[in-house]
Amino acid sequence: MGMTRRDFMRGGVALGGLVAVSQLPAFADDPSLFSERGRWERLSIGYQHINAGASKPFTILHISDTHLTAVYPHESEWTRKFMERRSKTFGGRQEEALRDSLTWAKEHVDYVIHTGDLIDAQSEANFDLVKKYYGMGGSMMFGSLGNHEFLHGQGKKDQCDAEKAVSLPRLKEAYPFDLSIASTVVNGVNFVTLDNVYNTVTAHQASRFEEEIKKGLPVILCMHCPIDTPHINRAANRYWKRKDLKVVEDVSRWTERKRDATTADFIAYLRAQPLLKGILCGHLHFDVQDRFSPTAMEYLVGGNFLFHGQEITFS
Numbered sequence: 001m002g003m004t005r006r007d008f009m010r011g012g013v014a015l016g017g018l019v020a021v022s023q024l025p026a027f028a029d030d031p032s033l034f035s036e037r038g039r040w041e042r043l044s045i046g047y048q049h050i051n052a053g054a055s056k057p058f059t060i061l062h063i064s065d066t067h068l069t070a071v072y073p074h075e076s077e078w079t080r081k082f083m084e085r086r087s088k089t090f091g092g093r094q095e096e097a098l099r100d101s102l103t104w105a106k107e108h109v110d111y112v113i114h115t116g117d118l119i120d121a122q123s124e125a126n127f128d129l130v131k132k133y134y135g136m137g138g139s140m141m142f143g144s145l146g147n148h149e150f151l152h153g154q155g156k157k158d159q160c161d162a163e164k165a166v167s168l169p170r171l172k173e174a175y176p177f178d179l180s181i182a183s184t185v186v187n188g189v190n191f192v193t194l195d196n197v198y199n200t201v202t203a204h205q206a207s208r209f210e211e212e213i214k215k216g217l218p219v220i221l222c223m224h225c226p227i228d229t230p231h232i233n234r235a236a237n238r239y240w241k242r243k244d245l246k247v248v249e250d251v252s253r254w255t256e257r258k259r260d261a262t263t264a265d266f267i268a269y270l271r272a273q274p275l276l277k278g279i280l281c282g283h284l285h286f287d288v289q290d291r292f293s294p295t296a297m298e299y300l301v302g303g304n305f306l307f308h309g310q311e312i313t314f315s
């Protein structure tokens with residue numbers, strides 16, 4: 001699907017109503033929070049540039065991992081208790097962070113890409129927020145799912161494609177894009193968004209991606225989980241394992257994790273693909289970049305629950 005400047009303006013106009021109709025909890029916009037700072041200064045924005053070969057320069061805001069924890073009083077006990085606990089984990093201001101990010105984006109960039117974990121788990125209230133914010137983003141906003149989009153409190157939670165099928169009807173109803181793989185062309189650059197939330201892709205996704213490559217356009221691959229590289233792997237160990245932090249791991253003998261054949265073949269294909277110009281992902285909750293292939297850098301963005309995102313300019 002192609003987008004024009006006019007589509008973007010429509011999206012922007014829709015976003016204009018965002019603050020007025022937002023139903024935020026009472027603690028929203030606590031004036032004591034960063035009270036001496038300017039309107040946007042509680043947002044933490046990183047900057048990147050990708051020379052992709054666009055027909056005309058443009059900008060995006062890339063956000064990920066908002067981890068919304070909304071729940072209605074009538075929802076199940078598991079859902080209410082889980083959201084109460086996880087709201088503390090993520091600071092309780094995730095909707096404010098998302099709203100500020102999107103309001104800022106309306107004034108500063110052309111498009112918004114969200115690479116998943118917009119919600120921390122499934123709830124009616126969270127799905128209402130998903131519809132509201134994707135609805136307000138309009139054609140300005142697109143994205144991919146994260147592993148937390150599939151999290152629910154019923155039955156076993158094996159991280160596999162069979163388990164995903166339980167959640168797909170609800171997710172399809174809430175998210176306005178093809179959940180498996182989708183393409184959005186902006187000024188001659190093809191943004192391919194796909195679901196790799198358990199670090200796997202399917203044969204269907206791999207063949208659909210090859211179809212996208214056949215369009216002959218530069219491709220930016222957007223998905224939740226990063227493909228590990230030596231430096232990303234080292235950063236993940238340092239951030240999440242929290243041990244021996246003064247020891248800097250030597251990654252010279254790093255080897256890629258074991259993968260199923262379909263996913264391994266897909267990654268090998270990506271590495272050799274000169275039209276791939278960048279990978280945008282999240283999941284790990286910190287910023288890091290590393291070279292993925294001769295033509296593509298991989299850019300991880302940290303958690304949006306911390307009022308964070310990265311602006312990427314394209315030429």
Ligand SMILES: [Fe+2]
Nearest residue numbers: 117146147283
């Ligand atoms: Fe994640």
